[in-house]
Amino acid sequence: MPIGTQNKPLQTVMWEAGKVRLIDQTALPEKLQYVEYTDWRDVAEAIRTMVVRGAPAIGCAAALGLALGARGIIADGRESFLRRVTGIADTFRAARPTAVNLFWAIDRVLAAAAETEGNPVDLKDAMLVEALLMLDEDIETNRRLGQYGAALLPDPVNVLTHCNAGALATVGYGTALGVVRAAVEAGKKVHVYADETRPRLQGMKLTAWELARDQIPVTVIADSMAASLMRQGKIDCVIVGADRIAANGDTANKIGTYGLAVLAQHHNIPFYVAAPLSTIDTKLASGLQIPIEQRDTVEMTHIEGIRIAPEGVDVINPAFDVTPGELITGFITEKGVLQPPFGSEASVPALPSEGQEETEAKETVTA
C-alpha cells in the first residue's frame, strides 16, 4: 500500500509566518497537536523538555530557533549583532549535550551570518534562509539514505528498531524509519518490531504511532523481548538512528542500543545505523569522548505523572549508550552505506550515479 494514502506526511519542524512550529511529541500518541513559538527561549526549552527530540529534528529546531532569536535582536551594527547571536547560540548548545546535530546546526546558521556581507537585516535573512535550507535538506537526505538502506533489506523483512528514528526524529520521513518507508515504497513487505524504549517510551508512543499512521505493520515489544525474538528467528535486521558517531564508528544512541548490537552479533543479525553525515563527529576519535546526558530520574520513577517506583529508592537515567563501531554492520547515510573510519570530507565517497546506487550499497555491506 502506498505511503500517505490517508494521511499527509508528518513534518515535525516548520517555519510558519514568523514562528517556529513543532509537533508536540509529548502529546503523542493521544493527539497530534502543534505548538508555535515566537520566543527563541521557548524553542530552547522545547528541545530540553523533548517537545521535539531526535538528533536531526533537534538540529533543525535549533537552527530555526536561532534564526528566530536573531530576528528579535535590535542591534547598532554588525559586530554587536553577531555577539548577541552568539549568546543565543550558546543557550541552544546547552539544551542537550549528546546529539551532535545540534552543534552542527547552530554552527551552520552562525556561519551563514558571519559569511554574509551587510547589516544585521541582511544577516538575519541569511540565517533564516540557511535554517530553511537545512529543513529541506533533511528530508532529501532521509529519502536518499532511505533508498540506500532499502536496498540492503531482504523481502519480506522483519526489522527491529529502537526508540524513534522516524519522521518525528527528523524534519520528515525519518532515518531508520526512512529506510523502512523506502523499502515499502520499493514494494517490499516490511514488518517492524518497535522496542517500547523505556523510560520515555518513544518506541511505543512515537514509532508505533507514526508507522501505524502510514499503514506499515508494526508490533510493539518491551525492550527485554528483543533477545527472545532474535533467538526465534523473527528478526532479520536491526536498524537504529544515532545521536553522535565518532570517527571510529562508535555510536551514541538511545540507551539500550548497545545491548541490541551485542544481541544482534550473537544471533548473526545485521545491525545498521541510519543517520545523516551531520551526525558524524569527525573531531572525536572514539565514543569514549561522547558526553552522555543523565536525565531527570522522574522519567524512570513516574509514568504519566504517577509514581511507579518505591519512595526513596535509587534510580539512574542515562539517556544514551555508546555502541562500538565494530558491532555495526554498516552506516546508512545519504552518500551510501559507509564504514569507519570517518575522516575529513575527502574520505566520504562521492555520490554514485543513479545506476550504481543499489550495487554500491550492497557491495559496501557484503564487504
Added chain:
Amino acid sequence: MPIGTQNKPLQTVMWEAGKVRLIDQTALPEKLQYVEYTDWRDVAEAIRTMVVRGAPAIGCAAALGLALGARGIIADGRESFLRRVTGIADTFRAARPTAVNLFWAIDRVLAAAAETEGNPVDLKDAMLVEALLMLDEDIETNRRLGQYGAALLPDPVNVLTHCNAGALATVGYGTALGVVRAAVEAGKKVHVYADETRPRLQGMKLTAWELARDQIPVTVIADSMAASLMRQGKIDCVIVGADRIAANGDTANKIGTYGLAVLAQHHNIPFYVAAPLSTIDTKLASGLQIPIEQRDTVEMTHIEGIRIAPEGVDVINPAFDVTPGELITGFITEKGVLQPPFGSEASVPALPSEGQEETEAKETVTA
C-alpha cells in the same frame, strides 16, 4: 548492617486460622497489605492475577490452596474425596503454565492424600500438614542455597538481578535475593542493580522495595540499561531465579533473562540461576518443551490503568523466555552449585558436611 533490624522478615504465603493469607503483591510498593482467602477458588485466581507470583511462592500458595479446598469437601468416602480433590488440583494446574513448582507442589499434596490411610478427615489433615511442611522447607531451602551462592560472590560485589526472585517470590528469604541476603549476612558489601522488568515492573516495585526494606543498597535501572553498565565494568555477576529448568539446564525465567545471559557472556560476567531443586523438571529434555505463557497485552499497553500505547497497535506479551543451559555459569541450589545435565535424584550430589560447603561451591563453579 544485620538483616531485619527494623522490619520483620517478609512471609509471602501463610496459613492462619483456617485461611490462606498472602501478601498482595499488586498493592506494592504503595502498601504492604495482606489478603486472606477462605475459598480455594480465590487462591487459584490470586495465582492467575499475580497477587502472588514467583515460582516457589506459586507452588506453596497452590499447595495451601489445595489443602484449603480439600477441607471444604463433604465426601461419602475416600474415593469420592480423592476424585473431588483431583478436580480442585486441575484448576490450580491451569492457573499458570510455565513455573513447574506449581505442578510439583500440587502433586506432592495429592500424594500426601493418596498415601495416607483412613477417611477423608485423615486425608485432609495429611494434605495440610504436607503443605505447611513445604512452606517451612521453602525458607530452609532458600537459606541453604543462599549460603552456597554467597560463597561465589566477590567482596565487594555489584549484583544485577531481573524481575523479583526475592522473599516475595518465595515463602521467604528468596532465591536470587536469598543469595544477596546470605552474602550480606556473611559480611560482604553488596550492591544490587535491579532491572525494572517491564511490563509488570516487578524489579522496580518488588525487588527494590524488599531490598530497601532490608537496608540493602539497590539501584533501579531500565531493562535496556544493563548492557551499558556491564560494558562500564559496573556489574560483577548476574543472579536470577527460574520458573522451570529442563534436564539440559535450559531455563525459563521472566522475559528478558535470556538477553541478560547473552550480554553477560559477551562481557565475561558470571551468570547464575538460583532456584530450589523443585524448579528442575527432569522430565523435559530441553527448554524447547517449556510452555511459555502469553499474558494479556493490557499489561503492555497500560500502566496503572492509563493507556500508554497508541490505540489499535499490535503488542505481544510473552511472560518468559528460555536461556540455554550453556549460557549459565552455575545453578545455585539447596544442594550446592550444580551443572547440567540434571537427571534422576541419584545424580544430585549428597549434602556436603558443614566444613565442605564453601569449598564445594567454589570448586563446582571454577570447574
